[in-house]
Amino acid sequence: MTALLEVSNLARSYDVRRGRWPFAKPATLHAVDGVSFALPAGRTLGLVGESGCGKTTTAKLVLGLVPLTAGEVRIGGERLPPAHSPDWRALRRRMQMVYQDPLGALDRRLSVGRQVMEPLVIHGLGNASERREKALAMLDAVGLTQHHFDRFPHELSGGQRQRIVLARALILDPQLLVCDEPISALDVSIQAQVVNLLLALQQKLGLAYLFISHDLRMVRQVSHEVAVMYLGRIVEQGDPDRLFATPAHPYTQALVSAIPTHTRGRKRRIVLPGEPPNPVDRPAGCAFHPRCPHAVARCRLETPALRTLADGRRAACHLAEQIA
Amino acid sequence: MRVLHGIDLEVRPGEALGLVGESGCGKSVTWLAALGLLGGRARVGGEVLLEGRNLAGAPVAELERVRGRRIAMIFQDPSSSLNPVHRIGRQLGEALRLHRGLAGAAVDAEAQRLLDRVGIADARRRLGDYPHELSGGMNQRVMIAMALAGQPDLLIADEPTTALDATIQAQILELLAEIRRETHMAMVLISHDLGVVAENTDRVCVMYAGRIVEDAPIDAVFEAPAHPYTRGLLAALPELEGPRRMLMPIAGVVPEPANLPAGCSFAPRCDRRIDACEIAPPASTELSPQHRVACIRA
Numbered sequence: 001m002t003a004l005l006e007v008s009n010l011a012r013s014y015d016v017r018r019g020r021w022p023f024a025k026p027a028t029l030h031a032v033d034g035v036s037f038a039l040p041a042g043r044t045l046g047l048v049g050e051s052g053c054g055k056t057t058t059a060k061l062v063l064g065l066v067p068l069t070a071g072e073v074r075i076g077g078e079r080l081p082p083a084h085s086p087d088w089r090a091l092r093r094r095m096q097m098v099y100q101d102p103l104g105a106l107d108r109r110l111s112v113g114r115q116v117m118e119p120l121v122i123h124g125l126g127n128a129s130e131r132r133e134k135a136l137a138m139l140d141a142v143g144l145t146q147h148h149f150d151r152f153p154h155e156l157s158g159g160q161r162q163r164i165v166l167a168r169a170l171i172l173d174p175q176l177l178v179c180d181e182p183i184s185a186l187d188v189s190i191q192a193q194v195v196n197l198l199l200a201l202q203q204k205l206g207l208a209y210l211f212i213s214h215d216l217r218m219v220r221q222v223s224h225e226v227a228v229m230y231l232g233r234i235v236e237q238g239d240p241d242r243l244f245a246t247p248a249h250p251y252t253q254a255l256v257s258a259i260p261t262h263t264r265g266r267k268r269r270i271v272l273p274g275e276p277p278n279p280v281d282r283p284a285g286c287a288f289h290p291r292c293p294h295a296v297a298r299c300r301l302e303t304p305a306l307r308t309l310a311d312g313r314r315a316a317c318h319l320a321e322q323i324a
Numbered sequence: 325m326r327v328l329h330g331i332d333l334e335v336r337p338g339e340a341l342g343l344v345g346e347s348g349c350g351k352s353v354t355w356l357a358a359l360g361l362l363g364g365r366a367r368v369g370g371e372v373l374l375e376g377r378n379l380a381g382a383p384v385a386e387l388e389r390v391r392g393r394r395i396a397m398i399f400q401d402p403s404s405s406l407n408p409v410h411r412i413g414r415q416l417g418e419a420l421r422l423h424r425g426l427a428g429a430a431v432d433a434e435a436q437r438l439l440d441r442v443g444i445a446d447a448r449r450r451l452g453d454y455p456h457e458l459s460g461g462m463n464q465r466v467m468i469a470m471a472l473a474g475q476p477d478l479l480i481a482d483e484p485t486t487a488l489d490a491t492i493q494a495q496i497l498e499l500l501a502e503i504r505r506e507t508h509m510a511m512v513l514i515s516h517d518l519g520v521v522a523e524n525t526d527r528v529c530v531m532y533a534g535r536i537v538e539d540a541p542i543d544a545v546f547e548a549p550a551h552p553y554t555r556g557l558l559a560a561l562p563e564l565e566g567p568r569r570m571l572m573p574i575a576g577v578v579p580e581p582a583n584l585p586a587g588c589s590f591a592p593r594c595d596r597r598i599d600a601c602e603i604a605p606p607a608s609t610e611l612s613p614q615h616r617v618a619c620i621r622a
Contacts, residue, residue, distance in 0.1 A: 050489035157577045187346040188516060192560035192573035214490060221562040221571065244564050258494035259564055260519035262546045271498050272491045275459055 003038035046223030102161035342521030345531035402463035413451030423474030
């Protein structure tokens, strides 16, 4: 089976200056460094990690919004054409993005209806009445009503705004939705509404989601597969239930144990020392070794590759077998 | 516009109290009102008793002896609470001079000890840094150091880890717990995250639309939540372990403070609503000596 989205060895680096002076030594920041995954149609891949780990850059690379330094993105087996070319524009109809802050993603001066119809206008699809009809159908699909068509973003609640962003993303009948922290700005009771809507839309429309979030519980709720990123690389990947119940990589173990929960009688919390290093000064060997409670000499020298363990899980750790 | 509708709440010495609710429910305003930090246009009624003395309407001079010294506050976004154009050492020193009356070399020595205490390595050099040179987690540690400068009896932590990454959040919460074990300082932890509150407090007050709807020991809230809103919040949260179940969202949205329903504010979203709910806001009743709930259906 060909996956809808195939990403291999994705990399993006930036030239930066070390320090604040104009003549400071130049350096290279590897935002994303060799990320590979495949996402079949109708499935969800959850991408988790802390700020600066490269989740959002990965999302932008997938859509071609940021040029690749190396690697390849294939949609339905075809290579992603260069950004802003006519072929890319045509392909962009099949893949849309949903951002964290719905108010920032919407234009405050335009009515809801005009914003939802806008993608159709951009792609020159349908006439005025067809567009209007389609937009009303989309509002209905995301749980809003016709009354919202002539409203403005500031008149709506946060949850309703995120529904509008979804309606606008879905009006072109995409196959892939890249969701970058789609619920983080919403209140708990509203988050559940939007997550349930995403799941229902996936069932109905066969959408694939690349779901980026720092909320591990929500990621487990929506994902068929999860990839954990640390400093631009995937350190563990696998089935969400197994990955969160018995994480193989020490970073995933710490991340999972850091989630506060009301289910008492849980395992001891692993509090990691320090903070994620600056990606400009990526530690040699395994990038996680300075914070890792299990690190040995080999971890400082040799970068572990993401490999499949005997039990089918994938982790990038030399010691995965010993510490599991 | 009325945003708080009679908040009755008590923090005992050394206790950790959680305050939970969604944005706009009045969690933060409650404490800003209690400390007289709302500015001239806000009208605050009721009383705020600190060891029997009323702070509500107290003269500024008296409030200033309390703020920072008896009761300290830390906020969600540390980098906007720190002054970006002053060095950390100067800001920490200001708190020490003001609240502890220290001067000269004693200020620097104490500032260094405090930074050390909150787990900032190389404290002496860090005193010369500006806030933008530190990470979010480090800045929150500096804020905690400033809060500790006055050796307060009560720390109000308003979403102290919401802006931080998961592994850093764990560090900060661990630090607060450690400090409380050492100093027996009481803490009010304001959070929208029930998990954070569950792990770090003994008792929790759940707020909705400017009222406390449930007040109970932590275990009671999770094992036998009495208010439909508390139950709804728990049902809307996914779990990290066990079988995946469909999330049960609470229908509708929080009412605007200007258009609160006449009866129970939660009634329009409540699945247990009866006609009587729409007549008057329910009074808080005692389910057990430590468990209070404001719901006629509980």
